[in-house]
Amino acid sequence: MKWHYCRPMQEVEMEEKKHKVHKIIQQGAISGEFVATSINKHSSKTTIGAHTIFLGQVRSDKKNGKEVVAIDYTAYEEMAEKEFHTIREEAFAKYKLTCMHIYHSIGLVKVGEISLFVFVSAVHRDEVFTACADIVTQIKERVPIWGKEILEDGTHLWKVNNKYTDKNG
Amino acid sequence: MEISVLFFGELAEIAGASKIAVQNMEDTTSLSEWMTEKYPTLKNRTYRIAVNKEVISEKRNLKTGDEVALLPPYAGG
Numbered sequence: 001m002k003w004h005y006c007r008p009m010q011e012v013e014m015e016e017k018k019h020k021v022h023k024i025i026q027q028g029a030i031s032g033e034f035v036a037t038s039i040n041k042h043s044s045k046t047t048i049g050a051h052t053i054f055l056g057q058v059r060s061d062k063k064n065g066k067e068v069v070a071i072d073y074t075a076y077e078e079m080a081e082k083e084f085h086t087i088r089e090e091a092f093a094k095y096k097l098t099c100m101h102i103y104h105s106i107g108l109v110k111v112g113e114i115s116l117f118v119f120v121s122a123v124h125r126d127e128v129f130t131a132c133a134d135i136v137t138q139i140k141e142r143v144p145i146w147g148k149e150i151l152e153d154g155t156h157l158w159k160v161n162n163k164y165t166d167k168n169g
Numbered sequence: 170m171e172i173s174v175l176f177f178g179e180l181a182e183i184a185g186a187s188k189i190a191v192q193n194m195e196d197t198t199s200l201s202e203w204m205t206e207k208y209p210t211l212k213n214r215t216y217r218i219a220v221n222k223e224v225i226s227e228k229r230n231l232k233t234g235d236e237v238a239l240l241p242p243y244a245g246g
Contacts, residue, residue: 074177076219076222076238139246143245144240145243147245161244
């Protein structure tokens with residue numbers, strides 16, 4: 001995985017030198033195979049004792065009596081990548097993490113497919129539970145990404161996150 | 170003096186464009202005023218303003234080549 005980057009810091013720097021643009025934003029849905037491959041790549045990192053994975057899935061909400069069939073995500077890509085990077089760095093400073101990976105989709109993601117994948121690893125479980133929840137919240141609040149909810153009749157609405165509606169999800 | 174203005178999400182629909190060039194705009198306040206005149210629907214929308222990919226909370230002077238972005242509420246995840 002070309003954008004794979006884990007602690008320790010020397011490793012991160014080496015990876016960043018090799019791949020100057022670390023892309024978190026991916027075109028289209030995140031597949032189960034991709035998630036499985038990401039997990040498998042950590043079997044050689046034997047100091048890790050706990051992983052937490054968050055998967056954001058596109059939900060079939062009912063809006064105005066019509067079902068949501070997909071979300072078409074767009075982003076202010078350069079700013080979003082910058083913000084993702086800051087969130088990563090802050091999380092590494094705040095928690096004792098061994099590894100962290102974030103992937104977010106842009107483009108069309110159908111209901112039931114995955115649009116956000118956060119993968120956090122540490123020596124013990126306490127860190128990863130707290131860190132993962134925090135990172136997901138930070139992403140939702142700080143990263144300039146928008147979702148156009150495509151309804152079954154072809155019309156659309158703009159997705160609003162729970163911070164603005166007091167609803168979950 | 171030319172700056173570029175980017176629109177995202179619903180604001181791109183309102184503007185009918187994702188990017189426009191704007192001439193002779195001294196600061197972000199005069200830009201906001203000019204834009205609500207050009208796109209009256211913006212008055213009823215919540216958005217943040219970023220200058221060169223940084224969200225601002227106060228008036229910012231603009232110079233040639235600046236990239237101003239209008240960011241509606243984020244909806245990632």
